[in-house]
Amino acid sequence: MDKSFEPGQIESKWYSQWESSGWFKPSGQGQPYAILLPPPNVTGTLHMGHAFQHTVMDTLVRYHRMRGCDTLWQLGTDHAGIATEMVVTRLLAPEGKSRSELGRDAFIERVWQWKQQSGDTIERQMRRMGVSGDWSRTMFTMDEIPSEAVRETFVRLFEQGLIYRGQKLVNWDPVLKTAISDLEVVSEEEDGKLWSIRYPLADGSGSLVVATTRPETMLGDVAVAVHPQDERYAHLIGRHLALPLSERQIPIIADDYVEREFGTGCVKITPAHDFNDYAIGQRHSLEPINIFTDEAKINANAPAKYQGLDRYDARKVVLADLDAAGLLVEEKKHKLQVPRGDRTGQVIEPYLTWQWFVKMDGLAARGLELVESGKVRFVPENWINTYRHWLGNIQDWCISRQLWWGHRIPAWYDEAGNSYVARSEEAALAQAAARHGGASVVLRREDDVLETWFSSALWAHSTLGWPNEAAMAERGFARYLPTSVLVTGFDIIFFWVARMIMLTDHFTGEVPFKDVYITGLVRDKDGQKMSKSKGNVLDPIDLIDGISLQDLLEKRTSGLMKPQDAPKIEKATRKDYPDGIAAYGADALRFTFASLASHGRDIKFDLDRCGGYKNFCNKLWNAARFALMNCEGFRVDTAAPLALRTEAERWILARLQHCLGEVETQFAAYRFDLVSQALYEFTWNEFCDWFLELAKPALNGADTAAADSTRHTLLYTLETLLRALHPLIPFITEEIWQNVAPQLGIATPSVSLQAYPRAADIAADATAEAEVEWLKAVVSQLRRIRSEMNLAPGKAIPLLYVGGNAADRSRADKFAAQIGFLARVESQRWLLPDEAEPAASAAIIGELKLLIPLAGLIDLGAEKVRLAKEIARIEAEIAKCNGKLGTATFVANAPAAVVEQERQRLADFSNQLKGLRDQATSLDGI
Structure with a gap:
């Protein structure tokens, strides 16, 4: 492995290999797990909201794929009628052309050209984010399969009396007309x-x-x-x-x-x-x-x-x-x-005008019933109230738009204005001939198109081939509907989620999805909505690759609806990003999104968080390099079970078991913030900060068996951790895993094809946890004292043990080598019963007192000041405990375990306070 983690060098390499190997396609084996991508509009590029939701969806898909599910992530894009027409109309202006001058057919041809360009850009961005969807099945809302679904839906609803044409009041844009x-x-x-x-x-x-x-x-x-x-x-x-x-x-x-x-x-x-x-x-x-x-x-x-x-x-x-x-x-x-x-x-x-409408009262009643019965579940569940509000106050749905780009309404008119709704012009002519006694009739096609939400409402079943039976069989209609979860924003609960529920049920008898995970909006670090006019929009690709200040300024101030906003935007950009934006890589960006994905909250996106998770990736990279360097030439005997020789090994596996248990629980609850928190804390605090240090004495010691056992456990834990992290940060985990797997005898070509680790596969060990937590507490206290005494890192210190119980004496003996190595302790001994305590800096751990004799080490005056501060801190903690325990409502209403925990805290603090006061008294006598 290279000395430093360079995301740009590994991301494109691994993505192309994943995709070309076909690993994103459904396997056909295991429990089906399907997700629908809310199709982004082909109006340019993806924004931070897309990147956030795509991260959540990809994390779910990779997780379930590794758990053996038959995963389908249905990708696609939306034609976005109004928005796309506006974009192309603006592009024509510099050419001196207008929509009306081109005419309908020529204008639509230009829109198709734009769609190809924009769609390619969106797909490139999604690949850069690591999206592991099945690109071979990607769908555009105006492809033939969804277009057939749109025609069939319109005709059937019309035949059922649920679509009609009428003159009503609508929201009218006098510019777009x-x-x-x-x-x-x-x-x-x-x-x-x-x-x-x-x-x-x-x-x-x-x-x-x-x-x-x-x-x-x-x-x-x-x-x-x-x-x-x-x-x-x-x-x-x-x-x-x-x-x-x-x-x-x-x-x-x-x-x-x-x-x-x-x-x-x-x-x-x-x-x-x-x-x-x-x-x-x-x-x-x-x-x-x-x-x-x-x-x-x-x-x-x-x-x-x-x-x-x-x-x-x-x-x-x-x-x-x-x-x-x-x-x-x-x-x-x-x-x-x-x-x-x-x-x-x-x-x-x-504006009062003739439009096409869908009758909604019956459909809405059924849509509400499906959610109230639990067939569709909202996460967080409070969003069901928004759903109820919309469906309880529903009006008939205006589905026609006076545009050229979109699904043209399948209706024709004769000269008298009579309308004929049909699946084709031939069928409409047949209807007209029947109406006119067999006479030949000239028909005019309806100019209006359907609003974008009409085709989007069919997304769950149209992408699976409905109503074409051959396409349904080929695309797995019966296997993947209902899909497992829809990840979307709260702002389209009615416009998309509710309509999908109503129409999918109406035509297939199935709900479109079992769960709806509602995300918040991605806002800037100050909580402001991101918009071009405010100049606070972030492009996810700029965060992955980095961008100079000059390029960022040009990007933010070009194409503004109000050019007069440019000076304000430039000033804000120079203030927030004086050096441009650094390259963080896709993994750091993904981990940032996951860590912020809390239920029911908008996301305040701060680049400092992104920088912090880039550091996390560096930490993981360096830990892997340490493991590989210390295991160079070592090969695991795959036929032999994992033999644990040290307490540190048993402890790290027990902590790994706890971490994986928490991850399983939080994935099931869609708490991606808690998933990332559990993995972050285990990786940084327990694996990197402690286990790698605890492993060093064994790796460098004379006990060959302990050294080999530690190497095996080190590689095993790292490989398991890489699998656990992979759904969140796929690129770096793949790169490291490729170096670790061979030493464990693993021949699988990708970490993404490995099984996701389960807590049940690792044994808990409460004894080892207690033992090593004691060691960590001792080392931490000694390091704290060293820091507060400003002792040089290389300066060895003496250590005296005072008091304690039998367990403390056993642990002190067992971990003497580790304490000496980790805390730079030159000598360790127990104070004799008749021996007076020397002037020393002290720390209290339960019944055990740690003393570092001060003679020749520190300034006594400084140590007295330190002790006074620590005594004040412990006194404040004791006051808090007494405050709680002295409140009758707390003692009466809090769970018994919580009350007992608070009493234990009070006892521990009281014990610490006594020891610190005794130490302060001893210093006063010097």
Whole structure:
């Protein structure tokens, strides 16, 4: 092995070998274990959220593969209709071309070219992260297999009466000129204004005052509503108002929606341009009037003066005309929630338009039943409340989009506007001919495409070949559905998770997955959401390979939606990364993600953590080099059992057994943070810091049998640890394992093909643990004293034992050589019964006192100061114990074991305090 760990030199080598050897493919043997990759959008590159989730999924897949499961990780990408159209439209701009100039077919061809480029980039990034999915089965949502599933689903739902076309209010982006989902609408508080407008009664007998933040929409008003129990207006209900600036009269209606205490208690009703007003309009059978074009300009349904004006230009003219007519009562500042499209940043309009919808009430009831019954389990379980909320307040699903890129809706129209939903144009023509008495009919294909979430909702069963029976048999439909777990974010529980549950069950009778592991968002170190405009976005590949400050600046400031943000972003980047970003490698990044993957929390990603886990990888590398150098030429007799000759060997295997038990428990609970913590602590603290040191006396001693036994245990423990770590940090573990395995007689070509170690395969040894923990405590106390006394590392010290019990005397004798070696002790003896304690620095371990005589070693004054500090610390600990034990509720309610543990702590601290005070007294006499 090389002297230092260089991740860049080993990552590409091992990944290409893993993939080319076919080790990522399902084996067909063992218990099926399947995971669906939430397909990333083909809109560029992966972000930190992807890298985090891919780490979690890959860790699960590698773990279960090593446990003998038949693992399938289904990979793929999503066509992402709106997002991809926007990217390609922006790419056309420098060429002087536009989407409309190219036309539908030529534009779609350009999108396919972009998809190939972006898809390749995403796959390269995933490989760099170590993703061990079956690339031979990777799927794109517009490949033929999922496209057939989309067509079949649409037609069947239509035939079942669950899909219909209707005119409803939708979120409308006037720049993209398409409906968008709630997920694509971002509402934030902004500064606005509130205008109070007088609406005269039609008979001239008075007026009502109405407040609005959108005065231009009054051109589409169809009523003014008051509360039915508002005495101020009860006599006006049923009468009519003269709508200002229009030639129309509108009724005064009563509805419980109105809040009497808010404003004047009068609300203008504009069903075509407000979701709440739309619901009121339906209750009162009010015909909505749409006054906007698809570009948010005033259309022909408004008075001629305003037609053709942009919505905000129209607002200015409307306000001026109201003021001139004496109808503008008041204008004041007002905070309001403004909905904007997350792609364009433009204000979204509630817009009345014809769309295709899925009826959701029955599907939602079934989707809720499947989760409530436990067939689908949320982890953490509290996310079921979010799921319940969405499904309990569900509306019919608008599935059509006014785009070109996507699954074109399988519907055709004749000249009379009659629609025909069919699996093919031939089938639609047959339907039309039947309708028209056998006559030949010319049909026009529906221009709209399905929203991306429609095809994504079929991901679990479409990727397994449904509805094509041959493809289903080939891809293992019956074997891998339901899949084992879905790893995804909380923000798409409704938009994706719920719809997958509903549609997979509806068409296959199976749930799509048994568990849903919900992750938090990856935020920056200060807890801020990562975004280009804030300049805090991190590219996972930059963390793996490193990036210079100059390249980072260029990357962060190019292509900004608001170029004016560039100076702010540059300043923040220079502050946070004055030297750019160092190369940490994929393993350190993966371990960082795993260590932060706690239930129910967003992730504050700090590069310092990444640096810490790069150090962890270096620690493991150096430990392996130590083991290999000390075992050079040593070969294990594979026919002979592991023979343990030293307490240190028995101890490290017992600690390994505990570690593996904890890992098994936490993997089952999806606690990746606790998995990584258990492995980190065992690797760093117990294996590297202690066992390697405890092994040195045996390795360098005259007892050949003990030396060989220690070598065997050293290699065995290291190899087992590498297997345990492999799902988390696959590259470094593979590289080291390839050097260790031959010395253990292992002929398997990869650590990934080895069985994952189990706690049950290693014997526990409580006696060895107790023995070595005593040794560790002695050495630690002696090292602490040496440090506090500022003794040079090479300076040998004398050691006196005082008190203690029979076990202490036995252990002191057994571990004399190790204590001498590890603590640089030149002499060890027990204080005689009639011998006075010399002036010494002391430490207390249970009933045993350790004394290091001070004569010729230290400054007595400094030692008195040290003792005083230690006495103060122990007194504080005793006060805490007394505080707990003196509280009646603690003693009465805490588990008995906890109370007893606290009492034992108090006894131990009291014993230590006595010894320290005695030592301080002895120093005072010098």
